[in-house]
Amino acid sequence: MKKTLFHLLLVFFAVNSAYSQNLRLMGLGGMSYSVEDRDFMLNPYDLGRNPAFIVSDQKDTYLKIIPGYLNESGDYKRRYDPQNLSFGGLHFKGLKPLGADGTFLGEMGYVYEYRGQVSRAITRQPYAGDAFFMVDTTVGNITYSGPRMTAIYSWELTDGLSAGFSAMYCILSGLKSVYTYSKTIFRDADVSAGLTYELTDNTYIGLRYEFDDKQESIEANDVNLLDVELFNYVGDNYALRNRSSTISQKIRRKTHETSLQFYSTAIPDMVIGLNAGLFPQESKFMIPYQAIQELVYGYTQKTDYYADMFTRYSLSDGTLAGIKIGYFHTDCWSKNNRNDLLVWEWEQSTVTAGIGFSQRFGSVPLLAALEFETSLTSIDSSKHIDKRYYSENGTDFTVRGGLEYQLMENLSLRGGYRFSSKEIDLTFGLRDVAHSQFSGGFDYTLSNGAVIQIFTRYSKLSPRDSGNSRVFLEGFCQLKLNSF
Amino acid sequence: MLKKINFIFLIPALLLIVAGCMENPPSIRDGEGKLRITAYGDTSVVDTVPHYIRLRNAKVILTSEYGTMISYTDNEGILSIESLPSAIYNITFRMVHPLVSNRILVGNIKNIEIASHRVYVDSVFASPVSNTGLAINEIYCGGPINNFFYFYDQYIELYNYSDSLIYLDGMQVSRVSGNNEGKGPGADEGDDGDFDGVTYIFKFPGRPGERNHFIRPGQFIVIAGKAIDHRTSVSTSIDLNSCDWEFYNQYSATDFDNPNVPNLLNIRADRTVDFLINLVSDVIILTSGVDTVWEDGLDISTVIDGVQYASSATKIKTIDSKIDKGLALSPPRYSGQAMRRREPGGDTDDATLDWEIIPTATPGRH
Numbered sequence: 001m002k003k004t005l006f007h008l009l010l011v012f013f014a015v016n017s018a019y020s021q022n023l024r025l026m027g028l029g030g031m032s033y034s035v036e037d038r039d040f041m042l043n044p045y046d047l048g049r050n051p052a053f054i055v056s057d058q059k060d061t062y063l064k065i066i067p068g069y070l071n072e073s074g075d076y077k078r079r080y081d082p083q084n085l086s087f088g089g090l091h092f093k094g095l096k097p098l099g100a101d102g103t104f105l106g107e108m109g110y111v112y113e114y115r116g117q118v119s120r121a122i123t124r125q126p127y128a129g130d131a132f133f134m135v136d137t138t139v140g141n142i143t144y145s146g147p148r149m150t151a152i153y154s155w156e157l158t159d160g161l162s163a164g165f166s167a168m169y170c171i172l173s174g175l176k177s178v179y180t181y182s183k184t185i186f187r188d189a190d191v192s193a194g195l196t197y198e199l200t201d202n203t204y205i206g207l208r209y210e211f212d213d214k215q216e217s218i219e220a221n222d223v224n225l226l227d228v229e230l231f232n233y234v235g236d237n238y239a240l241r242n243r244s245s246t247i248s249q250k251i252r253r254k255t256h257e258t259s260l261q262f263y264s265t266a267i268p269d270m271v272i273g274l275n276a277g278l279f280p281q282e283s284k285f286m287i288p289y290q291a292i293q294e295l296v297y298g299y300t301q302k303t304d305y306y307a308d309m310f311t312r313y314s315l316s317d318g319t320l321a322g323i324k325i326g327y328f329h330t331d332c333w334s335k336n337n338r339n340d341l342l343v344w345e346w347e348q349s350t351v352t353a354g355i356g357f358s359q360r361f362g363s364v365p366l367l368a369a370l371e372f373e374t375s376l377t378s379i380d381s382s383k384h385i386d387k388r389y390y391s392e393n394g395t396d397f398t399v400r401g402g403l404e405y406q407l408m409e410n411l412s413l414r415g416g417y418r419f420s421s422k423e424i425d426l427t428f429g430l431r432d433v434a435h436s437q438f439s440g441g442f443d444y445t446l447s448n449g450a451v452i453q454i455f456t457r458y459s460k461l462s463p464r465d466s467g468n469s470r471v472f473l474e475g476f477c478q479l480k481l482n483s484f
Numbered sequence: 485m486l487k488k489i490n491f492i493f494l495i496p497a498l499l500l501i502v503a504g505c506m507e508n509p510p511s512i513r514d515g516e517g518k519l520r521i522t523a524y525g526d527t528s529v530v531d532t533v534p535h536y537i538r539l540r541n542a543k544v545i546l547t548s549e550y551g552t553m554i555s556y557t558d559n560e561g562i563l564s565i566e567s568l569p570s571a572i573y574n575i576t577f578r579m580v581h582p583l584v585s586n587r588i589l590v591g592n593i594k595n596i597e598i599a600s601h602r603v604y605v606d607s608v609f610a611s612p613v614s615n616t617g618l619a620i621n622e623i624y625c626g627g628p629i630n631n632f633f634y635f636y637d638q639y640i641e642l643y644n645y646s647d648s649l650i651y652l653d654g655m656q657v658s659r660v661s662g663n664n665e666g667k668g669p670g671a672d673e674g675d676d677g678d679f680d681g682v683t684y685i686f687k688f689p690g691r692p693g694e695r696n697h698f699i700r701p702g703q704f705i706v707i708a709g710k711a712i713d714h715r716t717s718v719s720t721s722i723d724l725n726s727c728d729w730e731f732y733n734q735y736s737a738t739d740f741d742n743p744n745v746p747n748l749l750n751i752r753a754d755r756t757v758d759f760l761i762n763l764v765s766d767v768i769i770l771t772s773g774v775d776t777v778w779e780d781g782l783d784i785s786t787v788i789d790g791v792q793y794a795s796s797a798t799k800i801k802t803i804d805s806k807i808d809k810g811l812a813l814s815p816p817r818y819s820g821q822a823m824r825r826r827e828p829g830g831d832t833d834d835a836t837l838d839w840e841i842i843p844t845a846t847p848g849r850h
Contacts, residue, residue, distance in 0.1 A: 226631070227764070227795070227816035235515070238550040238569050243795055243816055280506050301507055333509040339570050341514035341600055385515035387567050
């Protein structure tokens with residue numbers, strides 16, 4: 001349910017993608033494979049986050065300081081979504097090549113997240129494909145804040161064989177400031193290891209394994225020592241009621257991702273990148289049982305299978321063509337763990353194909369780019385406990401266009417537009433949903449060792465036959481220091 | 485070359501490890517529990533031979549860990565449901581007696597397991613509820629919505645569901661929260677035919693058998709802890725200034741007495757505090773007053789009605805089963821909610837099925 005999850009965690013990923021990708025392509029309307037960019041070379045690190053390839057990919061020392069902000073609001077939302085949501089964060093990312101000893105990349109950030117007018121939900125991600133919802137009875141605001149740290153190290157084991165590993169740790173504390181005063185400790189620990197091997201000249205194969213462990217501990221405790229009441233929904237209609245002066249609950253999610261990358265620049269003027277993987281995830285929903293024990297009342301297993309292939313070809317001097325072919329499949333099921341009964345099962349498949357061109361003009365310092373993508377999605381959902389069955393096919397298309405103009409030697413301006421049309425919005429079940437994005441930004445070289453980059457984006461998601469909409473506004477600034 | 489081969493073998497090995505972590509989904513689905521229960525009711529009034537009819541369009545209350553569900557039997561008196569989540573259910577069938585309008589026919593089935601792969605088929609035989617005609621109908625004890633612990637607007641409501649006057653003279657209302665070292669509050673400690681653990685005992689004026697204070701058929705009476713307008717203290721509270729009766733502890737130096745409201749007086753001289761009951765968990769018992777020697781427990785045979793309430797359905801029931809077989813679920817503290825019988829006076833001696841939580845207190849009405 002790639003697209004669904006994309007919407008579910010849109011903001012979260014948007015912020016993280018802004019931190020982890022580059023602001024230039026995002027400013028160009030979100031262009032990707034048809035524009036040549038230093039930070040999107042289709043290699044195992046750029047496509048598959050394989051830490052082993054950093055030693056080959058990243059040769060220059062830098063430090064990036066990235067403050068960012070994002071806001072979304074609107075009434076196009078689901079039952080447990082916030083009415084408005086804001087992110088603010090400051091992120092530092094530094095890379096240091098250590099010569100023969102490898103390459104080190106470190107990231108450190110602090111995130112502040114505000115969810116306004118959250119209806120009943122007390123969990124950070126109420127919609128993650130599970131059949132279980134933890135809710136109270138009020139509408140309130142929830143804030144989350146905390147640090148996030150990542151370290152990646154990569155080195156060359158022998159000639160042509162590189163290894164790398166990464167570790168990430170994030171801890172957020174949250175509070176719903178009404179009635180249950182639910183306090184959340186959200187912890188995310190992630191480790192990954194990778195290998196890349198140069199099969200022939202300029203052709204690499206990579207392998208990556210990642211283990212991620214998330215835990216969300218929620219404690220509802222009224223500050224006035226009154227009773228609090230929580231409902232643990234199994235499906236949409238049936239809930240286990242829990243009432244006490246203090247209630248502690250937990251959600252644990254574990255993922256194991258294995259992926260394979262292929263990268264080749266062996267054919268002249270052509271770059272080929274492939275990333276394919278298997279991504280199983282299990283989630284456990286736990287409630288207190290007999291005072292000191294925990295009872296797993298809900299269990300969900302979701303498995304993603306994906307493969308994306310990109311090709312970029314230089315048609316002539318300044319003209320690039322790019323092609324993308326992708327496949328994504330998810331199988332997910334949830335069970336009532338106490339009696340081992342199937343509650344919900346759903347699957348989704350998406351096939352995506354895209355083509356794009358970019359032209360760098362010789363006469364004027366201008367880059368123009370255009371990409372077109374279409375995808376076919378089928379979804380089949382059976383929520384047995386609620387007797388809700390849904391099966392649908394839909395076709396989506398996306399057009400992206402961007403222009404970049406070098407106004408002065410040290411100043412480049414860029415802007416872009418992206419339009420997506422979804423025949424079926426899998427998140428809300430509505431038809432004919434349009435998503436428009438306007439983006440822009442610029443690079444300004446302060447000196448030889450410092451570049452400042454600004455990016456901003458406005459987007460609107462709205463179904464055609466409904467007056468509802470959801471509006472997103474985000475802005476990031478990046479100061480890149482090439483020596484520190 | 486060897487390195488290359490080793491590397492390529494690593495890929496399926498890792499995939500196999502990851503795939504080995506994955507579980508298969510269960511083959512049986514939740515939400516497919518089926519039941520088919522035929523409901524009969526005994527409509528005999530004077531005969532000793534039961535006369536059963538089908539309970540057509542009778543109200544059915546299903547309770548489980550997922551809460552309460554209301555349904556109805558069809559024109560054949562059959563309850564047929566095909567998509568229940570698997571759980572343990574208590575089911576009660578209720579219908580107004582077709583010949584005697586102030587009586588109800590009640591049939592219960594308790595602790596039945598509805599599972600997805602089975603069809604539960606059964607019959608239930610409802611009988612007219614026969615008892616004293618007087619019931620504790622509503623209890624409001626959790627306090628109004630407030631955050632400074634105000635809960636003094638408690639009251640207990642009685643209801644006469646018989647078709648004749650009932651005299652209250654000498655009747656006693658007891659709060660039973662003691663006997664915690666034994667079987668618990670309201671239990672028959674020592675199996676000597678009385679319930680134990682009385683902490684407060686307040687009495688209507690007069691003696692049993694006297695005919696001065698009555699409750700009419702279909703009348704509610706409200707007995708307040710403090711008969712004042714509590715809205716002057718907490719705006720979300722209720723007005724009990726004009727209630728029918730008031731608990732007044734004559735041994736307390738501080739208890740307020742509304743002169744316009746008659747009193748139930750304390751008969752335990754060692755208790756010098758106001759009549760208050762627990763906000764979420766307690767036992768309340770109404771007795772005829774024939775037995776006043778509370779020290780060794782009050783005779784169960786003198787019980788008119790009794791109810792134990794608790795904040796959780798999993799709490800251990802301690803009240804003797806001859807008084808009540810169930811446990812009423814109480815509302816949260818300081819929520820302004822109350823608990824009352826589903827139907828006025830609908831007393832099957834099983835509080836689990838008889839009582840429900842209501843969003844606001846309804847003193848003197850249903």
